[in-house]
Amino acid sequence: MLDSTQMIARVRNDSTMLAKLSEINSRYFFHFDVKKHYGRKKVFSDKNKFNRYDCDDLLENVIAREYIDFAKIIWKIRDNSEQYTKYRSETDRLKSNDAQRGAERLGIPVWKYTDIESREYWNMIKTPVLSSEIECIVQYISPKGKKEQSKSRVYPIEMIEDRYQQIRLKNERLSSKENKAKAERAKMSAKLRYQILQRDGFKCQICGRGAKDGVKLHVDHIIPVSKGGKTVPENLRTLCDQCNFGKGADI
Numbered sequence: 001m002l003d004s005t006q007m008i009a010r011v012r013n014d015s016t017m018l019a020k021l022s023e024i025n026s027r028y029f030f031h032f033d034v035k036k037h038y039g040r041k042k043v044f045s046d047k048n049k050f051n052r053y054d055c056d057d058l059l060e061n062v063i064a065r066e067y068i069d070f071a072k073i074i075w076k077i078r079d080n081s082e083q084y085t086k087y088r089s090e091t092d093r094l095k096s097n098d099a100q101r102g103a104e105r106l107g108i109p110v111w112k113y114t115d116i117e118s119r120e121y122w123n124m125i126k127t128p129v130l131s132s133e134i135e136c137i138v139q140y141i142s143p144k145g146k147k148e149q150s151k152s153r154v155y156p157i158e159m160i161e162d163r164y165q166q167i168r169l170k171n172e173r174l175s176s177k178e179n180k181a182k183a184e185r186a187k188m189s190a191k192l193r194y195q196i197l198q199r200d201g202f203k204c205q206i207c208g209r210g211a212k213d214g215v216k217l218h219v220d221h222i223i224p225v226s227k228g229g230k231t232v233p234e235n236l237r238t239l240c241d242q243c244n245f246g247k248g249a250d251i
């Protein structure tokens, strides 16, 4: 009498369905170094800081520090899913069509043969990770460790990519705004500055004082460059340092 391990080995050797499955298996390479669940945690001992910091903030922080690693994970999961669809369409087509003769060959009942065959089939089917999530936990532990509070949120892993793109676009927009402002400020030439001073009669356009009154004159943007103001005569005026001061830094 054969024991069950030997029986399984024999069915495995005999079954054309399992032979086909192992051939299919040899053609698919899934990424098994990804997990279904990732967790990140931030702990505060200051209650106010804890209140001001939420799970989204932690997610942004994770993105800033670990984006490249998570981008790889996301890519692997996507690749797993794509491959898995093809894999299953091949493996789903496999049928046990030789069980009757196989059982005769091995001298065991047909039900036993098909039972082992189907169990082996499911053992051999590859089960890669097809979706993943990241849990962000923000925790407060009082300095003496007596009080505890936490908030957590679970995000689908793809959210990391979406958020990253949003942040990137936002940064690009900001930097293009900064570059524009820089270019606008650079238009202020010595010649233009002199032209404005001359136009304004070398006098502050608010208090009317000039160099002979002991004040220093500046050429000021009426609408600040940071608010979209241009470096053109219509948007420029002469101010003394005292009037310019307190108006908020512009140049």
Ligand SMILES: [Zn+2]
Pocket (backbone or CB within 6 Å): 204, 205, 206, 207, 208, 209, 239, 240, 241, 242, 243, 244
């Ligand atoms: Zn003045």
